[in-house]
Amino acid sequence: MRFSLLSLLIFPASSASLSPPPTLTKLSLYDFPSARCLDGSPGAYYVAPSLSDSRKFVFSLQGGGECTGLEDCKDRTKGDLGSSDHLASTMDISGQRFLSQDEDENPFWFDATHVRVMYCSGDLFSGNGSINEDIGVFFSGAKIIDAVVKEVSKDWEGGEVVLWTGESAGGIGAMMSVDRVAKSLSNSTVVAAPVAGFYWPTLSEYHGEGASEIDYPFFPEDWVEMAKTWSSVLPSNKCARAVDVPETCLTAHINTPFVESDIFFVESQTDSVQLSLHNGIGDEPDGSVPTQTDYVLEWTANMTSFIKSHLSTGEGGGRRVGTFNPSCYTHTSFSADKPLIDGRHYAQAFYQWYFNGDAEAMQDTCDEGVFHCNPTC
Numbered sequence: 001m002r003f004s005l006l007s008l009l010i011f012p013a014s015s016a017s018l019s020p021p022p023t024l025t026k027l028s029l030y031d032f033p034s035a036r037c038l039d040g041s042p043g044a045y046y047v048a049p050s051l052s053d054s055r056k057f058v059f060s061l062q063g064g065g066e067c068t069g070l071e072d073c074k075d076r077t078k079g080d081l082g083s084s085d086h087l088a089s090t091m092d093i094s095g096q097r098f099l100s101q102d103e104d105e106n107p108f109w110f111d112a113t114h115v116r117v118m119y120c121s122g123d124l125f126s127g128n129g130s131i132n133e134d135i136g137v138f139f140s141g142a143k144i145i146d147a148v149v150k151e152v153s154k155d156w157e158g159g160e161v162v163l164w165t166g167e168s169a170g171g172i173g174a175m176m177s178v179d180r181v182a183k184s185l186s187n188s189t190v191v192a193a194p195v196a197g198f199y200w201p202t203l204s205e206y207h208g209e210g211a212s213e214i215d216y217p218f219f220p221e222d223w224v225e226m227a228k229t230w231s232s233v234l235p236s237n238k239c240a241r242a243v244d245v246p247e248t249c250l251t252a253h254i255n256t257p258f259v260e261s262d263i264f265f266v267e268s269q270t271d272s273v274q275l276s277l278h279n280g281i282g283d284e285p286d287g288s289v290p291t292q293t294d295y296v297l298e299w300t301a302n303m304t305s306f307i308k309s310h311l312s313t314g315e316g317g318g319r320r321v322g323t324f325n326p327s328c329y330t331h332t333s334f335s336a337d338k339p340l341i342d343g344r345h346y347a348q349a350f351y352q353w354y355f356n357g358d359a360e361a362m363q364d365t366c367d368e369g370v371f372h373c374n375p376t377c
């Protein structure tokens with residue numbers, strides 16, 4: 001790398017190597033007795049301090065699927081997705097979305113304090129802190145979130161800006177918790193940006209040629225069952241009252257109309273994990289199986305129009321909803337390199353939306369009968 005004094009002067013702290021490595025904090029079970037991983041160990045998070053003493057904070061909830069039955073959840077206690085016992089004392093978290101310390105990769109948020117909330121509760125961050133006595137497993141995702149926020153924000157003076165994000169399971173969890181968190185940080189500004197967290201209760205499964213077994217069905221009755229297993233905290237009473245199956249309020253498409261915070265959905269139109277794990281489309285679609293193609297086109301059209309139905313400029317004082325919604329077969333792979341829409345990556349799109357009010361332009365439109373048409377995927 002060429003040495004340049006000028007760039008050092010202008011960007012004194014933009015080199016990540018100058019900052020200490022993000023370190024692990026385990027929550028105190030004395031202060032937060034119900035903020036536990038599945039196995040009873042304390043919930044945990046990594047913090048990379050701000051490079052510039054900014055009052056910006058990014059909280060990123062780690063993803064990693066969910067456990068859907070007691071056996072499945074018991075199994076999870078053996079690994080990092082169910083226990084904090086074996087987490088390393090430092091971890092490079094900068095590769096995760098919105099946690100880069102490079103300004104081009106992460107405009108505005110690059111010099112925030114970056115908090116990576118580890119996912120060890122199996123419950124999409126929804127559990128209310130109950131223990132299942134039969135198997136001795138805790139479901140405390142919501143309690144872990146509340147504890148981390150309380151601890152990180154304890155010295156805040158007000159006026160902080162907070163990006164509330166997470167990918168996949170963490171994106172789902174970010175949506176169900178954003179208003180609760182915003183309320184607890186009422187002197188600060190909170191905006192949600194779930195990545196690959198836009199889900200809805202499954203409407204139809206793929207049964208055609210090449211279909212795969214669905215290990216994690218997401219029909220409304222499955223959400224009822226999961227919420228019961230996890231003792232889930234539902235995101236809003238208004239939502240629970242307004243829909244036929246209150247537990248489906250755990251999904252973003254159902255809870256979004258009731259969320260009061262600003263939201264930016266970073267979501268692929270052809271979400272590969274939703275299509276394969278939850279809808280059974282089998283191998284990556286390549287257009288060679290007509291029934292699969294038809295299903296993917298219909299599902300993709302639903303994804304696109306469901307997101308579109310929520311977009312809002314916030315006129316009249318309401319909250320704003322925007323999106324970066326490329327036509328790509330991917331789940332959480334959003335980086336500064338790709339995918340791009342109109343030459344912008346997801347974090348630049350967020351910046352445009354948040355500070356300049358763009359929204360509609362960030363959804364790809366494909367020709368009739370074509371899916372994943374974005375050339376940069």
Ligand SMILES: *[C@@H]1O[C@H](CO)[C@@H](O)[C@H](O)[C@H]1NC(C)=O
Binds near residue numbers: 186187
């Ligand atoms: C917000 O600020 C006011 C005035 O400084 C203070 O009284 C209040 O406790 C703060 N609220 C929170 C949730 O920190």
Ligand SMILES: *[C@@H]1O[C@H](CO)[C@@H](O)[C@H](O)[C@H]1NC(C)=O
Binds near residue numbers: 128129130231232
């Ligand atoms: C959690 O939810 C369960 C089941 O809905 C309920 O019985 C229990 O009282 C709740 N516990 C807490 C700590 O809120």
Ligand SMILES: *[C@@H]1O[C@H](CO)[C@@H](O)[C@H](O)[C@H]1NC(C)=O
Binds near residue numbers: 204295298299
């Ligand atoms: C798309 O949405 C419609 C209307 O809600 C629904 O009937 C249909 O089953 C959905 N298709 C897929 C593939 O999910």
